[in-house]
Amino acid sequence: MKLFKEFRKQEVLVLLYRIFLAYFFYQIARFLFWYFNKGLIKIDSVSDYLSLSYHGIAFDTTAILYINALFIFLSIIPIVVNTKKIYQKILFWLYFITNGITYAMNFGDFVYFKFSQTRLTSAAFQVAQHESNIFKVFTASIIQNPYVLLWFVVLMWLWVILYKKIKVQEKKPQKLVPYFIWSILILCVTAVLAVGGIRGDFKHSTRPINLVDANRFVKIPSQGNIVLNSTFSFFRTLGTNNFKEVHFVDEKFIDENIQPYKMYDRKVTGKPNIVIFIVESFGREYSGAFNKDKNIKDYVSYTPFIDSLAGQSLIFPNTFANGRQSIHGMSSVLAGIPSLTDAFTSSPYSNQKIQSIVSVCNEMGYDTSFYHGAPNGSMGFLGFGNILGFKHYFGKTEYNNDSDFDGMWAIWDEPFLQYFAKNVGKNQPFMTTVFTASSHHPFKIPEKYNGKFKKGKNQMHEPIQYTDYAIKQYFETAKKQPWFKNTIFVFTGDHTNEIYYPEYEKVMNRFAVPLIFYSPNPEYSLKGISQEFAQQIDIYPTLADLIGYHKKIRSWGRSLVSEKHYSPIIANSDGTVEQFIIGNYIYRFDGKEVVGIFDKTDLGLEKNLLDQLKRNPETEKGKQIAKAWYQDYMNRVVNRKLY
Numbered sequence: 001m002k003l004f005k006e007f008r009k010q011e012v013l014v015l016l017y018r019i020f021l022a023y024f025f026y027q028i029a030r031f032l033f034w035y036f037n038k039g040l041i042k043i044d045s046v047s048d049y050l051s052l053s054y055h056g057i058a059f060d061t062t063a064i065l066y067i068n069a070l071f072i073f074l075s076i077i078p079i080v081v082n083t084k085k086i087y088q089k090i091l092f093w094l095y096f097i098t099n100g101i102t103y104a105m106n107f108g109d110f111v112y113f114k115f116s117q118t119r120l121t122s123a124a125f126q127v128a129q130h131e132s133n134i135f136k137v138f139t140a141s142i143i144q145n146p147y148v149l150l151w152f153v154v155l156m157w158l159w160v161i162l163y164k165k166i167k168v169q170e171k172k173p174q175k176l177v178p179y180f181i182w183s184i185l186i187l188c189v190t191a192v193l194a195v196g197g198i199r200g201d202f203k204h205s206t207r208p209i210n211l212v213d214a215n216r217f218v219k220i221p222s223q224g225n226i227v228l229n230s231t232f233s234f235f236r237t238l239g240t241n242n243f244k245e246v247h248f249v250d251e252k253f254i255d256e257n258i259q260p261y262k263m264y265d266r267k268v269t270g271k272p273n274i275v276i277f278i279v280e281s282f283g284r285e286y287s288g289a290f291n292k293d294k295n296i297k298d299y300v301s302y303t304p305f306i307d308s309l310a311g312q313s314l315i316f317p318n319t320f321a322n323g324r325q326s327i328h329g330m331s332s333v334l335a336g337i338p339s340l341t342d343a344f345t346s347s348p349y350s351n352q353k354i355q356s357i358v359s360v361c362n363e364m365g366y367d368t369s370f371y372h373g374a375p376n377g378s379m380g381f382l383g384f385g386n387i388l389g390f391k392h393y394f395g396k397t398e399y400n401n402d403s404d405f406d407g408m409w410a411i412w413d414e415p416f417l418q419y420f421a422k423n424v425g426k427n428q429p430f431m432t433t434v435f436t437a438s439s440h441h442p443f444k445i446p447e448k449y450n451g452k453f454k455k456g457k458n459q460m461h462e463p464i465q466y467t468d469y470a471i472k473q474y475f476e477t478a479k480k481q482p483w484f485k486n487t488i489f490v491f492t493g494d495h496t497n498e499i500y501y502p503e504y505e506k507v508m509n510r511f512a513v514p515l516i517f518y519s520p521n522p523e524y525s526l527k528g529i530s531q532e533f534a535q536q537i538d539i540y541p542t543l544a545d546l547i548g549y550h551k552k553i554r555s556w557g558r559s560l561v562s563e564k565h566y567s568p569i570i571a572n573s574d575g576t577v578e579q580f581i582i583g584n585y586i587y588r589f590d591g592k593e594v595v596g597i598f599d600k601t602d603l604g605l606e607k608n609l610l611d612q613l614k615r616n617p618e619t620e621k622g623k624q625i626a627k628a629w630y631q632d633y634m635n636r637v638v639n640r641k642l643y
Helices: 007-036 046-076 087-118 123-128 134-144 146-165 176-199 211-217 221-227 228-235 250-257 303-312 327-335 359-364 378-387 411-423 461-478 536-546 617-638
Strands: 272-277 367-372 392-393 430-433 488-492 515-518 569-573 578-584 585-589 593-601
Touching: 007 087, 007 146, 007 221, 046 087, 046 176, 046 211, 046 221, 046 327, 087 146, 087 228, 087 411, 123 378, 123 569, 211 221, 221 488, 250 617, 272 327, 272 359, 272 461, 272 536, 303 461, 303 515, 327 359, 327 378, 327 430, 327 488, 327 536, 359 367, 359 430, 359 536, 367 378, 367 411, 392 411, 411 430, 411 461, 488 536, 515 536, 569 617, 585 617, 593 617
Parallel strands: 272 430, 272 488, 367 392, 367 430
Antiparallel strands: 488 515, 569 578, 578 585, 585 593
16 A cells, blocks of 8 residues: 555646646637538538547547657656646646647638648648748738637637646655656556557557548548648648659559550641739639539629630630649649649659650740749749749749739739730740739738729639739730730639639539630630530640640640540549549549549549449449559659659
8 A cells, every 4th residue: 555655646647637638629629620611521410520529539649649748758757846836837838838839730720721621731831931921921810810819819728727727736755666666657558558649559550540541430531621630630741751652553554544645746837825824722613604504503703804715715614723732733734743642842852854834845945934923932933943944933023013012922913914914925936824823811902902893702702803803904915915816825723712602612623723725816726615524734735735746745634625535534632632533433542542432423522432333344443543643643753754
């Protein structure tokens, strides 16, 4: 009994209470995350939510143990003074500084999940390192979303109160030998439990849980974000590099079914100029021209000029983005390189020789340029533009008029597009890309246009109208330029943004962007509506075809205007698993196995047919094609064969 007196019972129980508080508040954050994003994450019943939150405990455990490892260690290490007030005060501050910072990550995702469509990951570093205005963005977000900050403050205040409710009473050990023996035993047991908790299992054969494992417990993929927490997803992706060679099929299967090299033989009498518009956050939802046959109740368009231009163009109302962020859009559109779970552009392999529409045009004697009104280097565009080989870069520095700066991101779209229209074309033929900036958080327009555009149903509707108006004004100027009539214009979005209509809450439609090919020159026959599935990585081979490039093109996309038929394989990632549309089905692939098969009309991914289609010849081959595509992608990226 004397030995048991030195068990340190009160210290262990208080430690368990303090760790329990972390679990409690993580569950509250989980509920608030769902509440703020319930339009994007469908949950049918209370029991479904409780099941998701229950399975989330394993991911909370990993996060809580990551963050509190030092706190736990210092709470039970045998140094005799553990129960003294000063020592407990040190533990208090350690506990709340570490937990407060990491708990806040979840609150950031209340807002930014709407834009990123995935929980916070370490990829945020790659985005932040190219921006000098992060504090402004943060401040604007707080102003626009005060309830998020209020919830955080209230919950942290409540957490502190509950922490202080139960205190460790000062007690000096009477017998040091039993004290140290019990302490060592407690440390050993704690270490074993901690290792199992961080790994997510005690089985030696089981790999530590990661983001993919959240999808084991869901009915539809988007629910995986409820199972996860942002602290876990951030720390679990630190230092990760999922780019590695894999081998599922032989090269002959890849050559026959993936066809990574394509050739076109179009005869072109002259060299058309190319103007590519990558419109910031331009989701397909906003444009009426792309929603005529979607049967969306009470639909309203917010792009009147784009709609009118689409009527004179070749458009694809079933187009998907190949990434989730702006820099992903740049690599997809210009180089035909999608971003999967890990972004290519932030990988160790992005700095390599890459065949792209830029290199093709450089080879054919084009003058190539890139325009973005943000501070030079923002978003990583300047660096990646240099890798692709643009001859000229025009940013905020070259624009040289800060009076047109929006105060947050870039030069307002209208003046910058006027500069763009007047500055290009000095040497022909030319290929140029402009990346707009105004249709973005913090969802503002120039003061002189306040009241000109309808507010709409969400924050994106007003600024996308402003950008549409800026593009209209651009065309008024461009039409007067000598290069206009012999130019092919391309319009697409980099990714989607805020969603209003349920049709676009569907998992696959969160990648839904418009795609327009327009030319005033009838020779290029860019007219009509094509209902076939398309994607951003189809733009590069389509343009290479249109300008008469007759050499091999390294591309996972295909020309959308060629008589040569290459079977489409739509590819993107929700940040956890890869997604492919092949033939009549959508396949979800975790890097090793296909974990879901859905009818391609099931854009919400609500009915997994994996078990029902086990012996279906089409889906069995589809699985192999998905693996083959992934194999070719990984092997080319890792072995630097993107040319």
